[in-house]
Amino acid sequence: MRxxxxxxxxxxxxxxxxxxxxxxGAGAVVSFTGIVRPDGGLTGMExxxxxxxxxxxxxxILEQAVQRxxxxxxxxIHRHGRLAPGEPIMMVATAAPHRADAFAAAEFLMDxxxxxxPFWKKESRDGGETWVAAKDADEDALKRW
Amino acid sequence: MIDVLYFAWVRERIxxxxxxxxxxxxxxxxxxxxxxxxxxxxxxxxxxxxxxxVALDQDLADFDAPLAGVREVAFFPPMTxx
Numbered sequence: 001m002r003x004x005x006x007x008x009x010x011x012x013x014x015x016x017x018x019x020x021x022x023x024x025g026a027g028a029v030v031s032f033t034g035i036v037r038p039d040g041g042l043t044g045m046e047x048x049x050x051x052x053x054x055x056x057x058x059x060x061i062l063e064q065a066v067q068r069x070x071x072x073x074x075x076x077i078h079r080h081g082r083l084a085p086g087e088p089i090m091m092v093a094t095a096a097p098h099r100a101d102a103f104a105a106a107e108f109l110m111d112x113x114x115x116x117x118p119f120w121k122k123e124s125r126d127g128g129e130t131w132v133a134a135k136d137a138d139e140d141a142l143k144r145w
Numbered sequence: 146m147i148d149v150l151y152f153a154w155v156r157e158r159i160x161x162x163x164x165x166x167x168x169x170x171x172x173x174x175x176x177x178x179x180x181x182x183x184x185x186x187x188x189x190x191x192x193x194x195x196x197x198x199v200a201l202d203q204d205l206a207d208f209d210a211p212l213a214g215v216r217e218v219a220f221f222p223p224m225t226x227x
Contacts, residue, residue: 034227048153050219053203078226090227110227119226120153131154134223
């Protein structure tokens with residue numbers, strides 16, 4: 001199980017490959033990569049986080065997923081700092097004996113990272129900068145778990 | 146003395162990322178009242194606590210939570226990770 005919070009870019013192909021090699025006994029690996037969506041004239045994104053709490057909160061979410069879906073392994077990488085449109089922001093990978101558990105655990109991780117990991121996004125456009133507001137739908141998404 | 150941290154627009158509105166605070170408050174809500182009374186920028190940041198979240202020693206908590214034994218309080222807007 002690994003949690004990495006960092007400013008630097010990551011290579012999702014190399015990460016999935018290394019994760020898969022290390023997931024001995026798994027029959028399924030699922031990965032998701034979130035990307036800075038280049039819409040509405042977005043010129044960049046700044047991601048602020050709470051060093052210390054970020055790692056602690058993500059680790060707790062990942063431990064919950066590993067236990068609930070009997071994962072062989074789990075990985076979360078999340079970036080902070082200045083990002084350009086099209087750049088990867090974060091990724092999760094889950095490894096389980098069967099695919100249903102790997103998919104469900106990856107969705108669970110994504111839903112919880114959205115509203116329970118201390119990150120805040122600020123978008124830059126030509127007109128200026130605005131903090132991204134949390135959506136009610138993101139909070140509602142937690143209810144299915 | 147406790148460390149009080151601010152993030153995102155709360156940090157911008159107050160104008161600093163963290164400070165040491167001498168407080169007589171026994172709950173988070175009591176601390177918020179003290180901060181609000183300080184200056185306009187604090188009053189503006191804490192105008193609507195339903196728009197804020199709080200963490201005590203890096204765990205999410207409620208505004209009625211006690212402060213006894215707490216070393217670090219953080220105030221921030223709802224999180225937008227992922």
